Amino acid sequence: MKEHYYVALDIGSSSVKVVVGEKFHNGVNVIGTGQTFTDGVSKGMINDFDQAKHAITDTIKKAKIASGVDIDEVFVKIPIADTHIQFGEEAIRFGGEATEINGEHIEELLENVRMHDFAGQNEVVSVYPVSFIVDGLHEVNDPKEMIAEESLAVKAGVVTANRTLLINIVKCVEAAGLTILDVYSDAVNYQHVLTDAEAELGAVVIDMGLDLTQFAYYERGSLKYANSVGIAGREITLDLVEEFNTSYDEADQAKEQYGHAFFDLASDDEKVSLVQNDSAEPAEVTSKDLADVIELVIEDTLMSIFEDLAANGINNVQGGFVLTGGTANIRGIKELMQDLVAEKVRVHVPNQMGARKPEFTSAISVLSSGIMFDELLEYVTIDNYDDYPEAESHSAADDEQEAQTGNFFTGLFAKRKEENELQVNRDEAQDDDSYEDEYNYPDEESIEESPSENDADDEYEDYTDDDADNRLEDSDREPKEKGDLGTKVKKIFKNLFE
Known part of the structure; x- marks a missing residue:
């Protein structure tokens, strides 16, 4: 059995969090987490590069041990x-020829939108x-097949x-x-925090x-608006x-252990x-x-x-409000919200074992996004090899051109593209037996399954050998006209380098 793991990295203001998971039925099975508190990040921006880098390294180590x-x-x-957030449209034409839609068609459409x-x-x-x-007839969420x-x-x-x-962020992670x-x-x-009904009716995640404090509004199943305010737990x-x-x-410490967000329900x-700062006697x-x-x-x-939502024409939130994040741990926050709005309110706490805290919501949602796009575009993100062959040196002309036009992103793109091409060449050179030998399997005893809403006898949805071979065949195809790197391995920031 080939395991397919997803790893999410959440570089937050209070801590760096890593979640390792895999697809399990219609959700995510978390098999390990790591968390390191740091002062290297503030309001989503890295303000101390070394502190943030060390926090990432330490968190990865913790997640490796746990998973x-x-x-x-x-x-x-x-x-x-x-x-x-902006919106655009694109179309591809088939000229009357009956065509079965697949992940490549969807990827081409999204890449063409990206080019706008x-x-x-x-x-x-x-x-x-x-x-x-x-x-021009059927409006669907997933047109494959x-x-x-x-x-x-x-x-x-x-x-x-x-x-x-x-x-x-990219430089620090690398x-x-x-x-x-x-x-x-x-x-x-x-979007993965909401139920289908909430996302359809119109709901706000806070x-x-x-x-x-970040917030996003979803309606008819998709994102419509998002913004943030600079007031949160530190304030x-x-x-x-x-x-x-x-x-x-x-x-x-007093806020976390004894704090209450709703004065009417707080205890004397x-x-x-x-x-005290200026007295030996505590208060x-x-x-x-x-x-x-x-x-x-x-x-x-x-x-x-509320004022920001209203200013952007969002006055009807029939799906309700969903509170999450570390500050949502404060008691009474749901009751305070319900006192302010007429719509329903709930606090979202992930139900995956080992990550049952609101502060892990964002990281687990990243895993869900990775799975969602993998399924939509029909490609695999996991790297099956420990390392790549050494690349040939650049020519003098290449070096001169890179010196003239290159920046950090150009260098990152060149490196990733080169590694990707070497990966494809290596895949082509190996037969099925050697391909099997290259896989590294984790210790199954170290994997702890989390509870699932589905029946415990249901099986995992795994990638088969045939799926892996199909991925290799897909990588042989000619690159698309507009910026496709020529493989189905997901790579970072195509738009920054095209």
Whole structure:
């Protein structure tokens, strides 16, 4: 059995998180996690390169030990800060010839949408389909295996993000010795937090972290709008520091253990002693005292979100609100939200074993995005080999051209493209027996299955030998006209280099 693992890297303001998982029925089976707290990141931006790099390295080690999987390739998420969402359409024509639609057709459409001039000073991060239209008649979510004679069209959303943020994240991850398979915006990832009914009716996901509170609105099953505000958990702690004359660590611990977001439900009986900054005598504070401060900050945050949604024409959220993220751990946050809105409210906590905390929502959603796009485009992201043959040296002309036009992204693209081509050549040179020998299998005893809503007797959906051979055959095809790298192995940031 060939295992196919996905690894998500979440570089957050409070901590770096890694989740290792695999597809399990219609969800994700988490087999290992890692988390390292760091001060190297603030509001989605890396502000201390070395600290962030060491946190990534330490977290990867923890995830390796927990999962028993050797990790060298990851999916990375980027925050919604400085994100813009636009929409475009593309179509391919079949000229009356009956054609069975496959992943290559879908990939071509999405790549053509990516070529549109959306980015400006930003960079295209994600292109996601809103709907496909077959022969101008059938609007579907996934057209694979359908027959089209005239055309296949797509309505797609395009997420662009700040170029500097992207550069620093990529450089930091690669400095930690990892290869980035793909990058997904939280704006796209949050769709996996919603039920089908919520996403269809119109729902808002609110992710309250340490420095940023991100939110995204989905309607009719797809992303419509996303933004962020710079008020979150750190602001709560700082206000507690000021109000109760204590240290940051004392205030943060009190917030997590005794804090309450809804003053009306907070208790006068729960008490905590806070060390004072200018006195040897600690101050005794109740949960209700803490709630008086916490409620004000969270309410201001939520009101800022409501005002932003209203300013962008989003006034009807029939699917309700979903709260998640580390700050959603504070007691009473659901009740406070319900006091402010008429729609239903729930707090999302992942149900995967080992990651049952709201702060792991974003990382697990990255895994879901990786699986979703793999299935949609019909290609595999896992690297089956430990290393690549050494590449031939560049010619002097190549070096001169790279010196004239190259930048960090150009170099990254050249390296990834070269490795990809070497991979294909190596695949072609090996027969089926040697191909089998090259696989590295993890220790099955180290894999711990998480509970699933489906019956325990159901089997995993695994990739077969035939699937792997088909992937190799796909990689032999000629590159597409517009920017395809010539393989089905997902690579990072095509748009940055074309």
